[in-house]
Amino acid sequence: MTDEGDDWLDGDYALPAPNPLEQLTGPAFNEDESLRIIGLVSVTVTRLTDWPADKEFCNPYDGTAQLAVDRICLAGLRRFPQNHRQGNRRYPRSLTDLLAWCREHDVQEWDFLDLPTELSIEGTLLDPHTAAPSRLCQELALRYEHHEDPAGKSIRSITLDHVQRQYAEAGMPGGQRALLEKLVASPVLTSTAIASLRISRRLRIPDGVISACYVPVHERYFDRRGRANMCTSCGSLRINTTTGWRCEIEDCPDRDWVQGGESLAKKDGLYHATRPLREFLIAPIRIGRARRRSRMKPDSPRDLEP
Incomplete structure (x- = not known):
């Protein structure tokens, strides 16, 4: 006792x-x-x-x-x-x-x-x-910042959850579909296009959400002439290396194709989707849709779902 x-x-x-x-x-x-x-x-x-x-x-x-x-x-x-x-x-x-x-x-x-x-x-x-x-670094960073266990939910779900939370904080829960479609269709936008997106009555995307999802293009994406190069397969900007342009998306089928791509000008004030969105959402959807088109199959209406 x-x-x-x-x-x-x-x-x-x-x-x-x-x-x-x-x-x-x-x-x-x-x-x-x-x-x-x-x-x-x-x-x-x-x-x-x-x-x-x-x-x-x-x-x-x-x-x-x-x-x-x-x-x-x-x-x-x-x-x-x-x-x-x-x-x-x-x-x-x-x-x-x-x-x-x-x-x-x-x-x-x-x-x-x-x-x-x-x-x-x-x-x-x-x-x-x-x-x-x-890609590994991006995934580990995203999981750490969102307090997700490495063996937990998929990185795609974490990315979509983040977008959904931004809409909820903007007072528009469940309204993220229009933004996701815009991101997939236009991963890179000019400053003029960003301004139009902010005032679009059709899409009605909150200004804060746009700022969180589209960021100014960093200097490393431009060559000495002030040109950037967009991968026509996954929609991401490519990086200029000593051997030519190279896509940053590891799973992109055109990753090692140093030629081609769409040339864009720095003077147009370029913005692009954040790297997690490009890596885990936009690129997989665009690549998947391209593969289905090549097999003459229609796009899946569910590829933007969690």
């Missing part, structure tokens, strides 16, 4: 407050922390890719980027305590190291993490050809 004087064992004093070193190192090195780290890195990579060309990037870094580097260094220190004495580094120790690591190392080679074996997470976070975030 417990004495009344022993009640303190059930209180806060039973667990001593963490010391400064424990506060610094944070959660224990385990699968959950590894998933958190890979999510932080993916968000960091996607954000840095869209960093404004006219904005200086320097220390102190974005909070998410700094946290990602800190967590990796601590995870690496736990896993390889003697590594600082070796010439062959086994984990990145700076943001520049991390970005190179994302391009050169498959996630399966990140030995400083302990990712769940039941999850199939393979590939690099940066495309080795275009240096753009890979």
